[in-house]
Amino acid sequence: MATIRFKVNGKEKVVDTHTTKTLLDVLRDDLYLTGSKECCGKGECGSCSVMINDEVVCSCLVLVGQVEGEDIKTVEGVGTSTNMDIIQEAFIKEGATQCGYCTPGFIVAARSFLNKIEKVPTLEEIEEGIAGNICRCTGYTKIVKAIQTAAEERFSRIGAAVTQGNLQGKGD
Amino acid sequence: MTSKWIGKRVPRLDGPERVTGELKYMTDYHYNNMVWGRVLRPPYPYAKIKSMDTTRAKNLPGVIAVLTHEDIPGFNGFGIVVPDQPVLCEDVVRTTADAVALVAAETEEIAEEALALIDVDYERLDAVTDAEFAITEQAPKLHADGNIHSHVVIKNGEVEKAFQEADIILENTFHSPRQMHAFIETEGGWGILEKDGTLTIQCPGQYAYRDRLQIARALAWNPARIRVISSPVGGAFGGKDEITVQIYLALLALHTGGRPVKIHYKREESVIAGMKRHPFKVKMKTAAKKDGTLLANQVLAIADTGAYASLGGAVISLAIEHSCGPYKIPNVDLEGYCVYTNNGIAGAFRGFGVNQVCMGIETHMDMIAAELGIDPIEIRKKNVYHQGDVSSLGHVVKGSVGTWKTLEAAEKCDLWINREKYKAEISEPWKKRGVSIATSFHGVGMGIGLPDYGAASIQLLPGGRFEVGVGCEEIGGGNGTVYAQVAAEILQCDVTDIVVVQGDTSRTLDGGTVTASRSTYTGGRAVATAAPNMLNLLTKAAGEIFGVSEEQVRVADKKVVVYDADGKADSSLSFAEIYDYLYENRRDTRVEGHFMLPKEKKEIKGSGGAPHRLYGYLTHVVMVEVDTLTGETEVLRVVSIPDAGKVINPQGLEGQAEGGAVMGIGYALYEDTIIENGYHKTTNFSNYILPTVKDSPQIETFPVEELEETGPFGAKGIGEVVMIPIIAATISAIHDAVGVRIKHLPATPERVYAALKARKDQTNQSNEENVM
Ligand code: FES
Numbered sequence: 004m005a006t007i008r009f010k011v012n013g014k015e016k017v018v019d020t021h022t023t024k025t026l027l028d029v030l031r032d033d034l035y036l037t038g039s040k041e042c043c044g045k046g047e048c049g050s051c052s053v054m055i056n057d058e059v060v061c062s063c064l065v066l067v068g069q070v071e072g073e074d075i076k077t078v079e080g081v082g083t084s085t086n087m088d089i090i091q092e093a094f095i096k097e098g099a100t101q102c103g104y105c106t107p108g109f110i111v112a113a114r115s116f117l118n119k120i121e122k123v124p125t126l127e128e129i130e131e132g133i134a135g136n137i138c139r140c141t142g143y144t145k146i147v148k149a150i151q152t153a154a155e156e157r158f159s160r161i162g163a164a165v166t167q168g169n170l171q172g173k174g175d
Numbered sequence: 176m177t178s179k180w181i182g183k184r185v186p187r188l189d190g191p192e193r194v195t196g197e198l199k200y201m202t203d204y205h206y207n208n209m210v211w212g213r214v215l216r217p218p219y220p221y222a223k224i225k226s227m228d229t230t231r232a233k234n235l236p237g238v239i240a241v242l243t244h245e246d247i248p249g250f251n252g253f254g255i256v257v258p259d260q261p262v263l264c265e266d267v268v269r270t271t272a273d274a275v276a277l278v279a280a281e282t283e284e285i286a287e288e289a290l291a292l293i294d295v296d297y298e299r300l301d302a303v304t305d306a307e308f309a310i311t312e313q314a315p316k317l318h319a320d321g322n323i324h325s326h327v328v329i330k331n332g333e334v335e336k337a338f339q340e341a342d343i344i345l346e347n348t349f350h351s352p353r354q355m356h357a358f359i360e361t362e363g364g365w366g367i368l369e370k371d372g373t374l375t376i377q378c379p380g381q382y383a384y385r386d387r388l389q390i391a392r393a394l395a396w397n398p399a400r401i402r403v404i405s406s407p408v409g410g411a412f413g414g415k416d417e418i419t420v421q422i423y424l425a426l427l428a429l430h431t432g433g434r435p436v437k438i439h440y441k442r443e444e445s446v447i448a449g450m451k452r453h454p455f456k457v458k459m460k461t462a463a464k465k466d467g468t469l470l471a472n473q474v475l476a477i478a479d480t481g482a483y484a485s486l487g488g489a490v491i492s493l494a495i496e497h498s499c500g501p502y503k504i505p506n507v508d509l510e511g512y513c514v515y516t517n518n519g520i521a522g523a524f525r526g527f528g529v530n531q532v533c534m535g536i537e538t539h540m541d542m543i544a545a546e547l548g549i550d551p552i553e554i555r556k557k558n559v560y561h562q563g564d565v566s567s568l569g570h571v572v573k574g575s576v577g578t579w580k581t582l583e584a585a586e587k588c589d590l591w592i593n594r595e596k597y598k599a600e601i602s603e604p605w606k607k608r609g610v611s612i613a614t615s616f617h618g619v620g621m622g623i624g625l626p627d628y629g630a631a632s633i634q635l636l637p638g639g640r641f642e643v644g645v646g647c648e649e650i651g652g653g654n655g656t657v658y659a660q661v662a663a664e665i666l667q668c669d670v671t672d673i674v675v676v677q678g679d680t681s682r683t684l685d686g687g688t689v690t691a692s693r694s695t696y697t698g699g700r701a702v703a704t705a706a707p708n709m710l711n712l713l714t715k716a717a718g719e720i721f722g723v724s725e726e727q728v729r730v731a732d733k734k735v736v737v738y739d740a741d742g743k744a745d746s747s748l749s750f751a752e753i754y755d756y757l758y759e760n761r762r763d764t765r766v767e768g769h770f771m772l773p774k775e776k777k778e779i780k781g782s783g784g785a786p787h788r789l790y791g792y793l794t795h796v797v798m799v800e801v802d803t804l805t806g807e808t809e810v811l812r813v814v815s816i817p818d819a820g821k822v823i824n825p826q827g828l829e830g831q832a833e834g835g836a837v838m839g840i841g842y843a844l845y846e847d848t849i850i851e852n853g854y855h856k857t858t859n860f861s862n863y864i865l866p867t868v869k870d871s872p873q874i875e876t877f878p879v880e881e882l883e884e885t886g887p888f889g890a891k892g893i894g895e896v897v898m899i900p901i902i903a904a905t906i907s908a909i910h911d912a913v914g915v916r917i918k919h920l921p922a923t924p925e926r927v928y929a930a931l932k933a934r935k936d937q938t939n940q941s942n943e944e945n946v947m
């Protein structure tokens with residue numbers, strides 16, 4: 004057992020646990036952040052996706068000892084039902100969630116993707132951004148559309164901010 | 176009548192909690208003081224249990240309970256139709272998916288360790304791994320009644336005579352894969368013995384009331400003492416229709432002193448223990464006249480149900496019922512066997528046997544069309560039955576039939592009209608493109624012989640909102656939003672005024688399963704039956720309050736309006752005010768609606784439940800590109816043309832059509848759970864290839880609406896047929912592209928490559944022969 008400190012969604016967390024426990028298990032069992040799901044436990048499906056310092060990783064493949072001092076963002080940190088992120092709004096609008104079990108992983112991957120792009124992405128770029136996530140329900144069409152919608156929204160907001168000479172943050 | 180909510184793209188009402196991760200699935204709950212449960216599986220696919228000793232496991236510190244068959248208070252078996260699967264095996268194991276013992280422990284690790292300390296002495300037996308062999312006399316009998324679980328036959332007309340008169344006869348054998356549901360949420364949940372002695376089981380499922388019955392039977396308890404909460408579900412597709420872990424949870428919960436027990440399978444355990452799609456061998460012989468008129472169809476289908484029946488009997492019945500496609504073939508001889516082997520367990524899966532036979536008849540339609548030089552859509556149009564026609568099974572089809580319209584829409588879609596142009600736009604010189612179509616259908620509801628009903632409750636809530644309760648679980652398709660749309664349409668309120676509750680035996684009525692493409696149709700119709708009762712309740716209350724007759728009161732635009740003698744609106748009350756009145760007078764605020772599904776009166780003898788009263792129909796147009804160097808196939812475009820009757824929510828329908836198409840592509844091209852000699856070679860998603868976004872084509876959905884008079888606002892069901900014709904269409908498109916027909920699915924690169932090579936060798940050979 005060891006005491007491990009790291010940040011989750013902007014808050015300091017201290018957990019006493021085995022250093023070999025996966026980050027996913029710690030998030031779910033110790034911190035009760037159950038948005039991240041386990042599906043394959045082997046890095047094949049992306050339903051456990053979280054961001055570590057803005058990079059998307061499969062939290063089922065990361066041992067908690069490895070994230071000592073790091074900054075982690077889970078789906079719970081992307082937005083809440085009373086204060087949703089544009090990507091979450093777009094998923095609902097476009098019908099990109101069905102059973103929803105894969106959805107948090109897609110939201111994290113899509114949010115990270117949106118953070119990195121500098122222009123409205125092509126369909127191929129969007130597909131690349133979520134190629135590590137599996138969804139068994141939707142057939143992906145509406146997920147891709149949702150990310151496109153959110154990206155367009157993001158850049159139209161930035162566009163508006165630029166014309167107003169007021170570009171702060173990322174525009175979303 | 177203009178609709179406010181029906182036919183509208185209403186976004187999922189439960190969307191916000193899904194996209195934020197706030198929604199708690201059953202396996203997301205946390206209880207302090209919990210214990211972990213695990214299941215011991217046998218190391219052999221077929222063996223006698225000579226002895227079992229749990230002493231060492233029980234003595235391991237941290238172990239709370241170790242249970243075997245001796246600890247089952249009631250009936251040691253489960254299974255939806257025939258309960259032939261032991262909860263915990265006693266003297267024989269028939270598959271590595273069997274359960275032998277259960278452990279509850281302080282941690283998952285201790286539970287795992289304890290499993291290894293259970294001493295079981297097995298005597299290995301020779302496994303039966305081939306379904307055709309299993310039928311023979313030489314095969315060891317896996318169950319007391321032998322290895323044939325069910326045998327169905329449908330005969331009509333004179334097949335032999337027709338074969339003699341036919342101008343063209345085709346005969347082929349098709350093999351289909353053991354597809355895995357691969358729901359993203361593996362099986363799991365909680366068992367809790369409450370302080371009052373009742374039991375709560377929180378476990379995703381597809382029919383809470385039936386799960387409760389099966390649990391109660393194993394426990395020898397009154398079902399009323401058990402509460403099953405089964406919704407929401409992280410994907411099911413039929414794979415959570417049967418009992419998964421509910422009975423294990425219940426048994427363990429009786430031995431943990433009230434501490435909640437959790438089981439949550441790792442994917443590896445789910446792959447072994449979970450049900451799969453029945454692999455089929457389908458022999459089909461089809462005859463036609465020169466002008467393309469179908470004359471006869473002869474089918475022999477053998478389904479491998481693995482060690483236990485579950486719904487295997489119903490699967491083979493449905494397969495045989497659908498084996499002639501939505502066509503009228505006057506002479507048929509259709510026969511199916513559902514057979515026990517030691518190959519895991521197969522059960523319900525989206526499509527329910529129809530996928531396997533559709534591949535046969537639709538491939539034959541294509542081959543006949545090609546041989547006779549008839550357009551593939553024309554030949555289908557020529558042979559389809561219409562509402563009121565006699566089907567191949569010999570019954571008059573009474574429900575709405577949209578096949579012809581879907582074919583016509585296919586004929587007019589851009590992909591079909593411009594197919595030669597699109598086929599020419601190959602991405603590499605060594606790749607080839609093909610475009611093809613296929614059509615199919617799928618029964619809605621249970622067929623003859625099984626109870627089939629829907630039920631819904633509506634309760635007026637404080638503040639004037641309504642709680643709509645429907646037993647049917649939310650397994651992903653968005654039926655909850657459909658129920659809210661139906662309720663809001665009739666109750667004249669906003670969909671956001673509707674709170675939907677699903678899948679909880681203490682809060683919802685028994686309204687049947689979320690299977691058989693039935694939950695929109697049945698649940699929707701039940702809500703549409705309950706809602707007028709709520710209108711009555713509201714108008715009656717308003718009449719009392721104002722002292723006027725009920726006829727003067729109507730519900731309109733979120734209120735109850737009282738009209739004067741001239742028919743002018745006089746005064747009104749909000750639903751909230753009505754609630755307050757009812758509450759103050761201690762009056763009931765809840766109504767119910769019940770609906771019996773219409774059925775055919777006469778069962779076709781020997782068919783095991785055919786025909787259905789109602790079918791959903793669908794045509795797919797597919798374009799593929801095949802790499803002639805590697806044999807790899809990519810599906811580039813799909814047009815999905817469903818006849819779902821009235822479409823209640825176009826966005827939800829598209830969601831089904833898109834998800835179903837991609838699942839069908841997986842079936843056609845990649846997916847197969849490999850079991851060799853009774854052992855699963857497939858372990859996880861690393862060696863079970865699921866379609867990713869990269870494999871997902873451009874999908875367009877163009878519904879035709881052939882209204883069904885018995886459905887809610889004319890709706891039918893579509894949840895299964897959305898994945899069916901695409902399988903045959905994809906395989907035919909491969910043929911269109913490169914000239915080879917793959918009859919053993921999935922059409923992996925290896926199989927396509929081998930077929931291409933065989934054809935090349937053959938051509939070379941005949942060239943050489945020509946030279947000589
Ligand atoms: S659970 Fe982590 S990638 Fe599947």
Ligand code: FES
Nearest residue numbers: 102103138139140
């Ligand atoms: S919505 Fe069910 S797996 Fe993606």
